[in-house]
Amino acid sequence: KAGVTQTPRYLIKTRxxxxxxxxxxxxxxxxxxxxxxxxxxxxxFLFEYFSETQRNKGNFPGRFSGRQFSNSRSEMNVSTLELxxxxxxxxxxxxxxxxxxxxxxxxxxxxxx
Amino acid sequence: AQSVTQLDSHVSVSExxxxxxxxNYSSSYSPSLFWxxxxxxxxxxxxxxxxxxxxxxxxxxxxEAEFKKSETSFHLTKPSAHMSDAAEYFCxxxxxxxRDDKIIFGKGTRLHILP
Numbered sequence: 001k002a003g004v005t006q007t008p009r010y011l012i013k014t015r016x017x018x019x020x021x022x023x024x025x026x027x028x029x030x031x032x033x034x035x036x037x038x039x040x041x042x043x044x045f046l047f048e049y050f051s052e053t054q055r056n057k058g059n060f061p062g063r064f065s066g067r068q069f070s071n072s073r074s075e076m077n078v079s080t081l082e083l084x085x086x087x088x089x090x091x092x093x094x095x096x097x098x099x100x101x102x103x104x105x106x107x108x109x110x111x112x113x
Numbered sequence: 114a115q116s117v118t119q120l121d122s123h124v125s126v127s128e129x130x131x132x133x134x135x136x137n138y139s140s141s142y143s144p145s146l147f148w149x150x151x152x153x154x155x156x157x158x159x160x161x162x163x164x165x166x167x168x169x170x171x172x173x174x175x176x177e178a179e180f181k182k183s184e185t186s187f188h189l190t191k192p193s194a195h196m197s198d199a200a201e202y203f204c205x206x207x208x209x210x211x212r213d214d215k216i217i218f219g220k221g222t223r224l225h226i227l228p
Contacts, residue, residue: 006156042218042220042221043203045218056215088154090156101145101147101159101207102157102159102216104149104156104157104158105156106154106155107154107155
């Protein structure tokens with residue numbers, strides 16, 4: 001059973017650019033959540049998609065957006081990149097049922113210069 | 114309201130000695146509780162979970178955790194630390210609210226293993 005796949009693994013962008021990250025969940029999982037991890041702030045929840053609908057959203061500016069496709073694959077977009085957006089972005093998939101836990105991908109390391 | 118407190122940001126133990134990583138939670142309802150481990154530059158891996166069955170939960174790599182409702186704790190233990198256990202550990206609480214699954218991560222505990 002394939003795990004959660006995040007692409008790319010590493011990315012370097014310059015300030016002002018935009019970036020799109022991709023996440024393919026475990027087959028059959030309909031929920032995909034995105035997290036930003038930084039040394040200073042730890043793990044912060046960005047948003048969750050379930051069956052192509054955003055179900056929950058964290059406290060991030062509108063520059064951070066996402067979407068989910070009919071095959072449950074999800075993309076996250078960050079526009080007008082800032083230096084502070086440098087982080088490890090983690091995607092987690094789940095069946096969407098409480099108590100079953102989340103399976104995380106290895107993350108995309110974004111560096112903004 | 115949910116909250117998770119990992120009481121130690123760093124823990125150091127010698128190889129072969131017991132590990133104790135502490136986690137206290139607050140939840141309005143019957144929560145599900147999880148421990149995840151993250152090795153450097155890797156994603157999070159589920160170690161174990163509690164979902165209202167047995168209060169002593171066994172996970173992978175020899176880890177276990179005990180759910181103590183009276184103490185609102187879910188501490189992670191391992192009898193004998195191994196060098197490969199050096200990583201960051203996250204305690205997570207999850208509960209169903211308004212048909213949505215809300216999860217909260219603790220701030221993490223970095224485990225250092227001394228040779």
